[in-house]
Amino acid sequence: MIASMEYVEILDHSEELGKMILHSDVMESYENSRKALQEDKKAQQLIKAFIDIKDQYEDVQRFGRYHPDYNQIMKAVRSTKREMDMNDKVAAFKIAERNLQKLLDEISQLVAISASEQIKAPKDGAALSDGGCGCGSGSGGCGCQAS
Structure with missing residues (x-):
């Protein structure tokens, strides 16, 4: 009975912590920047262009430098990503996303340490496994190879 x-x-405490996170300034900033990004037509065009060129990049990666369009696609990926990253709404969203990730990582660290020093928790936006890149691309998948 005690365990239950x-x-x-x-x-109860975890639910309270979740509510505190959802009502935090960091989360509010994240939600505002996400909404602004979603409503900005230019930013959405840039994101779509990057996703389209990234698909081409993935096809080229199967063959590497031997693909006839390798150099062209690599330049296009870099320039498209740079153009997307320079957009004010995209940049603001990435900053807000990093700030939220930092808050969640700090909370995870505190919870893990309070239970045991041996428990591992995410740190600096990186995954628990050594293979995680921690790029924070926010694109739904890691795009660090393309950057």
């Missing part, structure tokens, strides 16, 4: 009461108490 402790479990209920932990759930």
